[in-house]
Amino acid sequence: MFKPLYNPKKLLLSLLIGSTLSSFAYAEKIVVAHRGASGYLPEHSMAAKSMAYAMDVDYIEQDVVMTKDNALVVLHDHYLDGVTNVADRYPGRQRKDGRYYAIDFTLAEIKTLEMTEAFKMKDGKAKAVYARRFPIWASDFKVHTLEEEIEMIQGLNISTGKNIGIYTEVKAPWFHRHEGKDISTAVLKVFKKYGYTEKEDLAYFQSFDAEELKRVKFELLPKFNMDVKLVQLIAETSWGETMQYIDGKPEAYNYDWMFKPGAMKIISKYADGVGPWHPMVVAPESTKDKLVFTSMVKDAHQAGMKVHPYTFRLDEGQIPAYAQDFDNLLDIFYNQANVDGVFTDFPDRAVDFLKRQNNH
Ligand code: G3P
Ligand code: CA
Numbered sequence: 001m002f003k004p005l006y007n008p009k010k011l012l013l014s015l016l017i018g019s020t021l022s023s024f025a026y027a028e029k030i031v032v033a034h035r036g037a038s039g040y041l042p043e044h045s046m047a048a049k050s051m052a053y054a055m056d057v058d059y060i061e062q063d064v065v066m067t068k069d070n071a072l073v074v075l076h077d078h079y080l081d082g083v084t085n086v087a088d089r090y091p092g093r094q095r096k097d098g099r100y101y102a103i104d105f106t107l108a109e110i111k112t113l114e115m116t117e118a119f120k121m122k123d124g125k126a127k128a129v130y131a132r133r134f135p136i137w138a139s140d141f142k143v144h145t146l147e148e149e150i151e152m153i154q155g156l157n158i159s160t161g162k163n164i165g166i167y168t169e170v171k172a173p174w175f176h177r178h179e180g181k182d183i184s185t186a187v188l189k190v191f192k193k194y195g196y197t198e199k200e201d202l203a204y205f206q207s208f209d210a211e212e213l214k215r216v217k218f219e220l221l222p223k224f225n226m227d228v229k230l231v232q233l234i235a236e237t238s239w240g241e242t243m244q245y246i247d248g249k250p251e252a253y254n255y256d257w258m259f260k261p262g263a264m265k266i267i268s269k270y271a272d273g274v275g276p277w278h279p280m281v282v283a284p285e286s287t288k289d290k291l292v293f294t295s296m297v298k299d300a301h302q303a304g305m306k307v308h309p310y311t312f313r314l315d316e317g318q319i320p321a322y323a324q325d326f327d328n329l330l331d332i333f334y335n336q337a338n339v340d341g342v343f344t345d346f347p348d349r350a351v352d353f354l355k356r357q358n359n360h
Contacts, residue, residue, distance in 0.1 A: 029334050029359050030058040030341035031350040032167050034311050039345035041134050042117045044074045045141040049149055053156050055348040059167040060153060064146050066181050071107035072146040078102050078172050084113040103179050115141040130315045150194045165202025173212040174243050184216050188224055197226045206231040206275055208241045217270040232267050233275040234258050264299035273306035281309050281337050286322035297338050310343035327353060
C-alpha cells in the first residue's frame with residue numbers, strides 16, 4: 001500500500017501544540033527502566049516491565065536475542081543459563097563452552113523454562129548476582145517475546161492514557177550473523193508492525209555494534225521506509241561486547257576511536273544518541289571534592305546527539321565513591337554532567353528525582 005510521506009495525524013498534532021512546545025518536550029530529561037524495574041523484580045520479566053510502567057518512566061528497555069525458530073525473546077544475554085532452569089530442564093543441550101544458548105532452543109522449549117533473578121553458579125549452587133534483590137526461584141516468571149512485551153506496553157498506553165516508549169537493544173548482532181540470523185531486520189519488522197517507524201515515535205533502537213548501526217541507518221531503514229532513533233552504545237574494548245570474525249576467528253571490536261576528539265561527530269552521522277558506561281561521562285578518578293567530567297556530553301550535544309549513560313544502581317557497592325548517595329549521583333549526572341537521560345534498575349528513584357526538579 002502507498003505510504004504517505006507524512007503522517008496526517010502527527011502533522012495536525014504538531015500544528016496544534018506548536019513547535020515551541022514540541023522542542024521543549026524533546027529537551028526534557030528521561031528515565032529508561034533498565035531491563036524493567038529490575039532492582040525489584042527479575043530482569044526482563046513481564047512483572048518487572050509492568051512495575052516500571054506504573055512508575056511513570058519514559059521508556060522501558062528490552063534486550064533482544066533470537067531463538068532457533070527465529071522468535072525474538074527478551075533476555076539480556078544470548079545464554080539461558082544465568083536466569084532460567086535450562087540446565088535442569090534440558091541437560092546435555094549446552095555447547096562445548098558449557099553455556100546454553102537461546103539460539104539452540106525453540107520458543108516453545110524456552111516457554112517451558114522457569115525464569116528467575118540473575119544468578120551465577122558457585123560450588124554447584126545458584127547465587128544471586130545482587131544479594132538483596134528479589135529472591136531467586138521465588139514465584140513464577142517466564143521468558144517472553146518482544147511482541148508480547150510491546151503489546152503489553154501499548155495495551156497499558158490505551159488503558160491508562162499514558163504514553164510510554166520502548167528502548168530496544170539488539171544483542172550481539174555479530175553472533176546472530178555468524179549463526180545465519182539477521183536480528184536487526186527481525187527487530188525492525190516488529191517495530192514497523194507496531195507502528196514505530198519515525199523519529200518522533202516513542203522508540204529507540206540501540207546497539208553496541210557500530211557497523212550494524214550503520215547498516216541499519218543506511219541500508220535497512222531506507223529499505224523498510226522507516227527512520228527511527230538510533231543509539232550507539234559504548235563499551236570498553238576489553239569487555240568483548242562486540243566481536244568481529246577475522247579469518248574465521250573472533251576478535252574484540254576496538255572501541256578506542258570512540259574516545260578520541262571528533263568521535264561524537266562521526267557517530268552523529270549514523271546515530272541520534274550515545275549510551276556510554278557512566279565512568280565515560282564522570283571519570284572514575286572523581287572525588288566528592290572534585291568531579292572530573294569527560295568531554296563526551298559536550299561533544300555529543302555539539303554534534304546534535306542525546307546522551308543516555310548506563311547503569312545506575314542502588315545495590316551495595318554500586319554507587320561511585322564520589323557521590324554522597326543515589327540522589328546526589330542523579331544530580332551529578334542529570335544536572336552537572338547534563339545528560340539527557342539515564343538507564344537505571346531503580347527507575348522510581350530517578351522519576352521521583354526529576355519530579356522534584358520539575359523536569360518530568
Ligand atoms: O543498553 C544500555 C545498557 O543496558 C547496556 O548494558 O549490558 O545492561 O545491556 P547492558
Ligand atoms: Ca541493554
